[in-house]
Amino acid sequence: MNLNELVNRNKEYTKHGNVANYIPELSKANPNCLGVAVAKCGESVIAAGDSNIKFTIQSISKPLILIMALLDYGEEIVFSKVGKEPTGDSFNSIRRLETINEFTKPYNPMINAGAIAISSLIKGKSNNEKIERILNFIRKLSNNNDIKINMDVYLSEKRTGNKNRAMAYFLKDIGILEGDVEEILDLYFMHCSIEADIIDLANIARVLACAGKDPLTNEVIIPRRIVQIVNTLMTTCGMYDESGEFAVNVGLPSKSGVGGGIMTVVPGKMGIAVYAPALDKKGNSVAGVKLLEDISNEYNLSIY
DSSP states (O other): OOHHHHHHHHGGGGGSSBOOOSSGGGGGSOTTOOEEEEEETTSOEEEEESOSOOEEOGGGHHHHHHHHHHHHHOHHHHHHHSOOOOOSSOTTOOHHHHHOTTOOSOSOTTSHHHHHHHHTTOOOSSHHHHHHHHHHHHHHHHTOTTOEEOHHHHHHHHHHOHHHHHHHHHHHHTTOOOSOHHHHHHHHHHHHTEEEOHHHHHHHHHHHHTTTBOTTTOOBOSOHHHHHHHHHHHHHHTTGGGHHHHHHHTOSOEEEOTTSEEEEEETTTEEEEEEOOOBOTTSSBHHHHHHHHHHHHHTTOOOO
């Protein structure tokens, strides 16, 4: 089957799940959308379905700011603030921060608490400088200089992000966060509200698939060791508490976001991105996951 046929076959799954509504602006998404983009190493991007719809990347920003923190500070400092283990809990859970006495840091960078800790490590004299650095990095990876923040979603997240606020103040209390908590949260809300489409995300995933190299110039944008770390953490933690099942059924490093996107890496071959905003109870795109299962099986892409 080609991509169009696979999209059509999985369109029925857009009727399952619900768009995110805990961030009010996200509830405006059309739940019937489904699209996929594939960016092979050394080839042009191909797409099918609803490929040009802009949406906020939400938690798909987490591996990207992790890359920046690793570039800025190195592994020792970054992983003194956050762990490398899956939690088995939901992405916005605060429970394990309080109940594991000897583990006084978030379990991994792909959950909200971990990403807030990583946000505190982004270099810059001000939040304006930090978010501009993040935007420029994502623009380079996506080969799209028009990447920007959706201000309506950002303000909506800022108004309603009380659980994230609670996590951040807890992290401050146990010494993980340094600096002003509200500024760190503001940066977190901003990078979650960055807007893109699946072609942009497929381009980003392709850099991770091609060992950190820009496929157009062959420039090394991300060192191979950092690519290895990020791809591994996306495999073990990138689909929240559904990561194990996803690894069995799809078998590829991936990161989902509650905006409905999933960014997937096929090491050495291609980047894939899907969009379908109706989510399951774990916060992952229902039709997007099903479509990725079909693509992985159809083209024998699983890394296992």
